[in-house]
Amino acid sequence: MKRVYVNEEWCLGCHLCEYNCAYANSGLDDMVKALKGKPIFPRVHVEDDGKIHYAVSCRHCTDPMCVKSCIAGAITKVDGTVKIDRNKCVGCLTCVLVCPYGAVAAGPSGAAQKCELCLENSCGAPACVSGCPNNAIVYEER
Amino acid sequence: MRDHFIYPEFEVVRNENRCIQCRVCERQCANEVHRFDPELGIMLSDETKCVDCQRCVSLCPTHALKIVKSDCRLRENANWSDETIKEIYKQANSGGVLLSSMGNPKPLPVYWDKILINASQVTNPPIDPLREPMETKVFLGKKPDRIRRDENGDLVTETTPQLELSMPVMFSAMSYGSISYNAHASLARAATELGICYNTGEGGLHEDFYVYGPNTVVQVASGRFGVHKDYLEAAAAIEIKMGQGAKPGIGGHLPGAKIVGDVSKTRMIPEGSDAISPAPHHDIYSIEDLRQLVYSLKEATEYKKPVIVKVAAVHNIAAIASGIARSGADIIAIDGFRGGTGAAPTRIRDNVGIPIELALASVDQRLRDEGIRNNVSLVVGGSVRSAADVVKAIALGADAVYVATAALLALGCHLCRTCQSGKCNWGIATQNPELVKRLNPDIGSRRLVNLMDAWRHEIKELMGGMGINSIESLRGNRLMLRGVGLTDKELEILGISHAGE
């Protein structure tokens, strides 16, 4: 299964992945309209540690902690992709409590959200990957 | 101290309706032009530092930025242009020699753009490159001047060492130090994949790139940086750099600040010391001395590698080339006045040297006249910008061309011409690891391969149009060219007729 993987040596810490992610998942068709003048909720997070940078997003683990921990049973694994059912989520953030990568966070409505590989939004394939100017994140099988 | 006389050359125009304050411009500008002001909640710009490299423009996700030349201009004056006046201010401020990077930007004639190519129609059929085989391969080196047979009557096919190229283009010399490790990695990998060569320039060959040796031309320049036995052994060919189109008559200069780590190790000089190449090779004071060096290098490498002599295109280039052709060199590389550089004195770059088109034509003609054209192959460089320029160069007499600026553009260079600052935002002309990271050789080498593949196809299309199916048949084929808007003298030197004739 293809996942988003990080090539840490190429990440420039530009944070373009975060903005492309927030836009792709906004449901709107204009980036300015989606992101201007409001707090953004990207599902990928760039960590800057001095001169080292890398993007962290859901690993779609083989045995996901979030799936085991969700009190509403809202997180499931579908064909290898870990998905959150927003209708079932009550925003308790237990998934945030247990994700070892810090990849889940509360979204704008309070429900939890995380990378779902852009499979169901207008992008079709991870927007963070296509927006990266330096191949620091890739979408491939490993 | 800020020079009050010089207004910032560029203005950063930010469309506030589109800016989402993502701060990508701030993070990616090595010149620290942009910053986010948390109190005002908007991005601010300090134009005094902007060099118009357009990194921010390219990466801005909402296309909110553009860089424009400031229209704050001094009063119009055809003689004392804005730029000329500013240069005087700079020199009055600093007392120094003006330095510039990349090639001559002055509006002097570009002869490539005044030369037109033939196409076959009625009498000769054109050839369709997608349906019929076409040969773009070339061999550079001394060619035999007649057919020889041995005692059995069989053809003698041995030649002096040849440099085989899958297409008549090579990446020209750019030293490790003036450009980054990742830029070299991109060039080396692309050259290997394409079956052509790249040139180390006078910075030596980094040990990680010895593996690309079969596609490497190593340079022996006047400073002899990085020259040792393994260096010569690793190469496919050795180039003696007598001169460079951008700065004929002087040697290279890399400031001590850039001589760090691997750059210092590869050049074999101490860290922090300025790498100044002397103007002449101090062991070459005559053409006989040059011959001696050519043969020393051949002896050292057991006569297995072709030796190239690179000169800048200057007055009497034909006579100079004639001398080199008799010195034992296998290939002559001529670099025209438009050639690029990491850093050169502005006045030398803009005023010294002659156009490569004229130099090439006169050298090719002189060598033919003297019956020694086959002694050497000719490689020319100095602003070969497209496949059309390549075809024209070959038709004027070149065996192959050198490209450098075009290669850098493929890697992301935006020709802002501030390489000498060492803050190249594209990771090319810098040794700062944070900036070098921006050039990912996976991406860089792929773009170079793409560019050359595109040019190869275009060369075939142009050749096919002429009814020619191999580079050999195009070389020196002046009949395929016509000039337009050229004086009689220019036409004479180029050896081509005027369009219409």
Added chain:
Amino acid sequence: MAEYVIIGNGTAAVGCIEGIRSVDTDSTITVISGEKHHVYSRPLISYLLEGKTDTEKMKYRPADFYKKNKVEVIWGKAVKCDSKKQFITLDSKEKLHYDKLCLCTGSSPFVPKFEGLEKVKNKFSFMTLDDALALDKVLSKDAKVMIVGAGLIGLKCAEGIADRVGSITVCDLADRVLSSILDSECAAVMQHKLEEHGISFLLGDTAVRFDKNKAYMKNGAEVAFDILVLAVGVRAETELAVQAKCEVNRGIIADTRMQTSNANIYAAGDCAEGYDSSIGANRVLAILPNAYMQGRCAGINMAGGSDEFSNAVPMNSIGFFGLHCATAGAYPEDGEVYEEKYSEGIKRLYIKDGRLHGYMLIGNVNRAGIYTSIVREQTVFDEEDLNKLKTNPSLAIFSHETRRKKLGGVV
């Protein structure tokens, strides 16, 4: 073909079913469900009253879960366990044989013997879906509600009904809210948030006597109410384990394989007293994620597979009216306690012997999972990385090589 019987129909039972099925797809699984509902998660009942979920969305697994996993569900109560002959007897007198038994009986509300409690007409526990549905029927815009118990359950109930009733008063014997997971300082922040939404507190106090609509407090106050909710505490359901002569303490003692002292009986969830790695001893860890993981571990081992759950720690994620709180691990006072305070928020890290033993986060709980995982894994760090830990939870505390495995490979 083995016969598996699971007593209970909650999260631990689901874990057990999925654990068994990951190893054995054919043997029969019978679930004895005391509540006549499709499996739902108990923590969601307050959200049901709040309107954030409904009985359909509350289902912990899809409607076809039992069918897909070939599970037979019997509505009833297991009243007897014969561990020698391996039989369970239901209240319907039906007898069931088991090869392996899993006790997922959870816990029940503990109701202290308050004087006069029998006079109160509208009194409710707040444990099950039925409790919530019953409470839902009596809520009204002018009702006065009294909740006994300011722990996780009592406060969630308060949050759930806050917009639907007139007033809420919460009392607790402890001197602070959420006394099982927070200290005074952190608890005060949470309490303040609840008070902002009209909930009043009587702490360090208890009712000594009840009348039909009034509670008489030890400290002298009299609290009038229309509805009384008792959320004092819970007791693990260990009756069957006792009958089976399993070792029982506060809960059913289970090892890291979730096996009780009886080789054919396993225990998981709120009824079990499994291994807590933060204290290195057994303890009841009544948290849903632990219930699931214990259940799955038990199921795998019951079916002949091999699994161990040895890194369970206490952990909680709870929020009221948008103010979140995340805690995990243990809180040794004799190490370094790193604290940061900001408006409506506290961050506290308990560091000792080069590792993070536990943490409390009030307000900003972003990426707390990174802290939780290093608490669980008991990872040791050097000084520099520990300092990075203090600024923000981030993967910068790991080496480049570790990150390459975590972010550059399949995990």
